Amino acid sequence: MTKWICHPEDHKDNPLVPVFRRRIKLRQKVKKAVLKLSAHGLYEIQVNGVNATENRFMPGLTSYYYRIQIQEYDIAALLKEGGNELLVTVGDGWWRWNNNFGYTLALWGELRLCYTDGSEETLSTDEDWDVGLGPVVRTDLQKGEVYDARIVPSDWKKAVICTEHTGGKLIENQSVPVREKERSPGKPLRDSKGNLVIDFGQNIAGYVHMTLRNTTPGQTVRLKHGEGLDKDGCFSTANCDGGRAEFQEITYICKGAEKEEYTPHFAVFGFRYALVEGIESENADFEAIAVYSDMEETGDFRCSNELINKLVENARWSQKGNFLDVPVDCPTRERNAWTGDAMIYCRTAAYFMDVKRFFKKWLVDQTIEQYASGKVGITFPSTSSVHNPEELKAVQTKDPAMALAGPTGDGNIGEDSVGWGDSAVWIPYQMYLMYGDVDFLKEHYDTAKKWVEFSLRCMKEKNPLYADKPWYANGDGDYIYDTRFHYGEWNEPLPPAPEVIELFAKGGTAADYVTHMAKYGKPEVATAYTKRSCDNLSHMARILGKDEDAAHYAALSAKIKAAYDKYLIGPDGTIQRGHQAAYIRALALDMVSKEKKPSVIAQLKRELEAANYHLNTGFLSTVYLLPTLCDIGLVDEAFRILEQTTDPGWLHPITLGATTMLENWNGMDMFRDSFNHYSFGAVCQFLFEYVAGIRPTFAAPGFRVFELRPVIGGNLSWAEGSYKTQYGTIESRWEREGKYFVYTCTVPEGTTARLTLPDGSAKTLSAGNYRFEGERHG
Ligand code: BGC
Numbered sequence: 001m002t003k004w005i006c007h008p009e010d011h012k013d014n015p016l017v018p019v020f021r022r023r024i025k026l027r028q029k030v031k032k033a034v035l036k037l038s039a040h041g042l043y044e045i046q047v048n049g050v051n052a053t054e055n056r057f058m059p060g061l062t063s064y065y066y067r068i069q070i071q072e073y074d075i076a077a078l079l080k081e082g083g084n085e086l087l088v089t090v091g092d093g094w095w096r097w098n099n100n101f102g103y104t105l106a107l108w109g110e111l112r113l114c115y116t117d118g119s120e121e122t123l124s125t126d127e128d129w130d131v132g133l134g135p136v137v138r139t140d141l142q143k144g145e146v147y148d149a150r151i152v153p154s155d156w157k158k159a160v161i162c163t164e165h166t167g168g169k170l171i172e173n174q175s176v177p178v179r180e181k182e183r184s185p186g187k188p189l190r191d192s193k194g195n196l197v198i199d200f201g202q203n204i205a206g207y208v209h210m211t212l213r214n215t216t217p218g219q220t221v222r223l224k225h226g227e228g229l230d231k232d233g234c235f236s237t238a239n240c241d242g243g244r245a246e247f248q249e250i251t252y253i254c255k256g257a258e259k260e261e262y263t264p265h266f267a268v269f270g271f272r273y274a275l276v277e278g279i280e281s282e283n284a285d286f287e288a289i290a291v292y293s294d295m296e297e298t299g300d301f302r303c304s305n306e307l308i309n310k311l312v313e314n315a316r317w318s319q320k321g322n323f324l325d326v327p328v329d330c331p332t333r334e335r336n337a338w339t340g341d342a343m344i345y346c347r348t349a350a351y352f353m354d355v356k357r358f359f360k361k362w363l364v365d366q367t368i369e370q371y372a373s374g375k376v377g378i379t380f381p382s383t384s385s386v387h388n389p390e391e392l393k394a395v396q397t398k399d400p401a402m403a404l405a406g407p408t409g410d411g412n413i414g415e416d417s418v419g420w421g422d423s424a425v426w427i428p429y430q431m432y433l434m435y436g437d438v439d440f441l442k443e444h445y446d447t448a449k450k451w452v453e454f455s456l457r458c459m460k461e462k463n464p465l466y467a468d469k470p471w472y473a474n475g476d477g478d479y480i481y482d483t484r485f486h487y488g489e490w491n492e493p494l495p496p497a498p499e500v501i502e503l504f505a506k507g508g509t510a511a512d513y514v515t516h517m518a519k520y521g522k523p524e525v526a527t528a529y530t531k532r533s534c535d536n537l538s539h540m541a542r543i544l545g546k547d548e549d550a551a552h553y554a555a556l557s558a559k560i561k562a563a564y565d566k567y568l569i570g571p572d573g574t575i576q577r578g579h580q581a582a583y584i585r586a587l588a589l590d591m592v593s594k595e596k597k598p599s600v601i602a603q604l605k606r607e608l609e610a611a612n613y614h615l616n617t618g619f620l621s622t623v624y625l626l627p628t629l630c631d632i633g634l635v636d637e638a639f640r641i642l643e644q645t646t647d648p649g650w651l652h653p654i655t656l657g658a659t660t661m662l663e664n665w666n667g668m669d670m671f672r673d674s675f676n677h678y679s680f681g682a683v684c685q686f687l688f689e690y691v692a693g694i695r696p697t698f699a700a701p702g703f704r705v706f707e708l709r710p711v712i713g714g715n716l717s718w719a720e721g722s723y724k725t726q727y728g729t730i731e732s733r734w735e736r737e738g739k740y741f742v743y744t745c746t747v748p749e750g751t752t753a754r755l756t757l758p759d760g761s762a763k764t765l766s767a768g769n770y771r772f773e774g775e776r777h778g
Helices: 306-322 339-352 356-369 389-398 423-435 439-460 498-505 510-520 523-543 547-567 580-588 597-610 622-631 635-642 678-691
Strands: 018-026 030-040 042-047 067-074 082-091 106-115 120-124 130-133 136-140 144-148 154-158 169-172 178-185 187-190 196-213 220-226 249-253 259-262 269-277 284-293 299-303 694-696 705-708 718-724 729-737 740-747 752-756 762-765 768-775
Touching: 018 106, 030 042, 030 082, 067 356, 082 106, 082 136, 178 196, 196 220, 196 249, 196 306, 269 284, 284 306, 299 306, 299 678, 306 339, 306 678, 339 356, 339 423, 339 622, 339 678, 356 423, 356 439, 423 439, 423 523, 439 523, 439 547, 498 510, 523 547, 523 580, 580 597, 580 622, 597 635, 622 635, 622 678, 635 678, 678 694, 678 718, 705 729, 740 752
Parallel strands: 067 169, 144 249, 705 752
Antiparallel strands: 018 082, 018 130, 030 067, 030 106, 042 082, 106 120, 130 154, 136 144, 178 284, 187 196, 196 259, 196 269, 196 284, 220 249, 220 269, 299 718, 694 705, 718 729, 729 740, 740 768, 752 762
């Protein structure tokens, strides 16, 4: 039987990077040699000294205690008659990252040899395998790697059976393979402190391949990876290291040669720059390699404004920088697969790349990790709740607020958040829309429903802080969600609320802040998102033929909307002064009655004017800002905000040289927060769906029937978008001079487009190429 094996001395107090060895003697030639592997940690395979696969970071990240992937390779071409050596190195990876899953690295594998005479032989991982130590001395996804090139794998011992959390179900690979993609040569420079720094010109997630010349044995070369130079022109990781001392570092100890080369094995970094020590630039070449899930690129957008084109490029790079088997918030500080970020961006992601399989795999872990109460965590596979029971205990002792953390509890205080947990509903719903694959709905309907039921129960809780509100005692409060912790409009470019300023002035900690947020709730946000999820769930139910559920959640949605409109929107349309998000959210999520709509729009107009046509929306509503403005007829305002080059806005960081999307609206000049946060890149959905006008429809999802509804606006003189659907590529392009426009489009075979031209005329188009001209109205 195939067993999980490990190094006999690899344990909590002595973490090792094991190299497993199996000597293979072939009786005769093989037709096929199928190697199946999985690991607690990440594995790399060498057969007779040759790398057996170009795939990286295997077996990928899943909720390991429940399921763990096996990959399969045919290594016949690498085997020879007689003696062969199979080496598998296992590095820390996600298993031992922050010890979240365990302390000991392990290997599971089978090699099925099919000989030319028809006979077969299977070699499985067991105590017959040897295990030693090799040149990878230490490795951590985030801290980095120590590699001693003088070491050849040695110190062989017999492998032992591993018993640490081996209960995860072994499943076939579902991941899109992670591969090395774009390469960019680095340019050496001296920073203001005189340090040798290599600039790769593009912020990426990946690592550096280095070629070193004329080295001496034991010479130590160090690289530290960061996203920027600070305001004094000095290399720094302060914006993205989260205060960690050990962060994104490579230590390479040379064997001493005319030329030696090295590429990291089990570490990945977010960076544009590398600080170099231990070698001079004339003796070394550095090349950055981007590493991410190898998905096909499907869409593009271009227009007459080069800054917007760069914005599109930056958004695409942030997707590449954060989609490594799971979608993480940033490739530096946290690297957590945050639900909120993915929810906001998943539809945009589908325009840039074929993300169907990527999300299909990831969503399964969301379902697996949903708490019994229906709560959906903020990250999954969870890094906010600790999996490893021993580590969990330590966290709980240190911080009682985390007492409920852990997959068998009910999540910690941060895991009640609407807008994050709603990913359970939104992502399957959007994937269905983009790909027309009803399995997304079938497979995740129960998870979505349990989450909505959890939110509806929370809505019924009473918050004594709002005892003076009319809804508190009259039953309508059941439809206002005013309790619990919610991140809400994270990162609005606005000063914090006065009570928050006071809290920190009195020495409050981040934990006090979270407790404070939980006490106040966020009725305007939580109520709106719960209503949206009721709408989505009702629609999902209708598609799946669950008519009772469809009617039930539609009725609940109507009740929530009525309560929202009555209590949270003032008679003059005021929701929250100073916050565009409040008005955009209410309009986009259909929270406003017909009667109040004109005054809500009037308030929003006032907000836009007060901000001098700059955005001040945060995490959740920025994606809705421009589409909503166009939908209510404020096209000029939408383009004015889009084209702003001053702070806060999408283009401001580009004028400062950004090559990816930033986390914070305050931009790079502040040198704070991550420089590679993909979620604000969701503005590209607007570019594809409004400016280029390519929009999916629920009536025939997956673009079998789609809309073409180009919106001409701002200072753009032309714009074009393309999107490769499963049927073929849709193209849409306009050019204009004054009011006069020329519009061309391509409708792929097997699809139908419903076109609305900028002059207001409508047409139904079957497959073909078309050209129209006219005068834009309005
Ligand atoms: C992460 C986000 C995440 C957020 C929750 C941040 O620290 O980087 O992207 O969604 O926390 O508000």
